Amino acid sequence: MTQVQDSTRTERREGAETPLIQLDHISISFDGGRSRAVDDVSLAVARGTFVSLVGESGSGKTSLLKTINGLVIPFSGHVNIEGRPIPPADHDDDIAAFRRGIGYVIQDVGLFPHMSVAENIAVTPRLLRWPESRVIERVKSLIAMVGLPEDYATRAPAMLSGGQKQRVGVARALAAEPKIVLMDEPFGALDPLTRDTLGRAYRDLHERFGLTTIMVTHDMQEAALLSDRIVVMQAGRVICDDTPRALLTQAPRPEVSDLLNLPRRQAERIRAMIEPEADPR
Numbered sequence: 001m002t003q004v005q006d007s008t009r010t011e012r013r014e015g016a017e018t019p020l021i022q023l024d025h026i027s028i029s030f031d032g033g034r035s036r037a038v039d040d041v042s043l044a045v046a047r048g049t050f051v052s053l054v055g056e057s058g059s060g061k062t063s064l065l066k067t068i069n070g071l072v073i074p075f076s077g078h079v080n081i082e083g084r085p086i087p088p089a090d091h092d093d094d095i096a097a098f099r100r101g102i103g104y105v106i107q108d109v110g111l112f113p114h115m116s117v118a119e120n121i122a123v124t125p126r127l128l129r130w131p132e133s134r135v136i137e138r139v140k141s142l143i144a145m146v147g148l149p150e151d152y153a154t155r156a157p158a159m160l161s162g163g164q165k166q167r168v169g170v171a172r173a174l175a176a177e178p179k180i181v182l183m184d185e186p187f188g189a190l191d192p193l194t195r196d197t198l199g200r201a202y203r204d205l206h207e208r209f210g211l212t213t214i215m216v217t218h219d220m221q222e223a224a225l226l227s228d229r230i231v232v233m234q235a236g237r238v239i240c241d242d243t244p245r246a247l248l249t250q251a252p253r254p255e256v257s258d259l260l261n262l263p264r265r266q267a268e269r270i271r272a273m274i275e276p277e278a279d280p281r
């Protein structure tokens with residue numbers, strides 16, 4: 001898990017079958033077409049792949065992510081999941097059912113404050129009218145899988161730390177056995193150690209459940225350590241789409257190098273504080 005993901009695994013997956021998620025020439029505009037937050041982006045994601053969307057603030061990552069669960073409607077272009085278009089936004093029941101099939105984890109996890117941890121995790125299975133025994137079993141196993149003690153099931157969200165809330169958020173997103181999980185800066189508000197631990201725990205769940213995950217992150221190290229594929233966006237366009245290994249070993253364009261090299265430059269600056277003679281500036 002702490003290793004850079006092997007590119008051969010991704011290539012095998014990418015070639016194996018029809019993409020689970022297909023974005024074709026997606027453009028997004030919030031002002032009726034005068035400007036574009038996302039500009040003609042196409043992306044095919046094979047089943048089982050973990051993709052990170054990275055890029056500077058305002059580059060269109062969140063907007064693009066939200067087209068996959070229909071929270072943002074593209075100005076032009078098509079989104080297909082398993083070869084089918086997503087239901088129209090005005091078909092309330094269809095779009096609600098469709099969204100229940102996609103896990104969604106956001107930075108401010110948005111747990112229902114009046115519900116316990118277990119009740120929060122159970123929301124979607126109950127909406128889907130799972131038998132209660134199955135709901136209870138699922139909640140119990142997810143609480144264990146995300147690394148929370150069993151007796152936290154009855155706690156209110158207000159009694160949890162940020163990292164614990166985020167674990168509940170992950171459990172809730174996985175509760176109804178989605179095939180696809182979308183994550184928007186899921187671990188962004190956490191301290192670096194918790195962030196690393198939770199990221200690796202999530203990657204294990206991604207493998208275990210055979211998920212297809214798309215994660216927006218600002219952290220290139222996190223993207224490199226967790227993903228099979230990194231998509232770099234700039235000003236609404238994709239400027240790079242490759243495996244972490246390829247990105248780290250080949251010479252990408254300068255905008256991408258800047259993002260990739262930041263952790264190394266920071267490490268060098270810290271080293272220079274300790275050993276002034278090693279100052280790279």
Ligand SMILES: Nc1ncnc2c1ncn2[C@@H]1O[C@H](COP(=O)(O)OP(=O)(O)OP(=O)(O)O)[C@@H](O)[C@H]1O
Nearest residue numbers: 030037055056057058059060061062063064216218
């Ligand atoms: N609901 C909205 N209404 C108007 N403009 C929006 C809306 N959502 C996003 N935008 C604009 O679209 C552009 C892309 O925003 P988006 O949130 O997708 O970028 P991002 O790469 O996810 O940024 P960040 O990393 O800061 O979250 C920005 O210029 C933003 O201001």
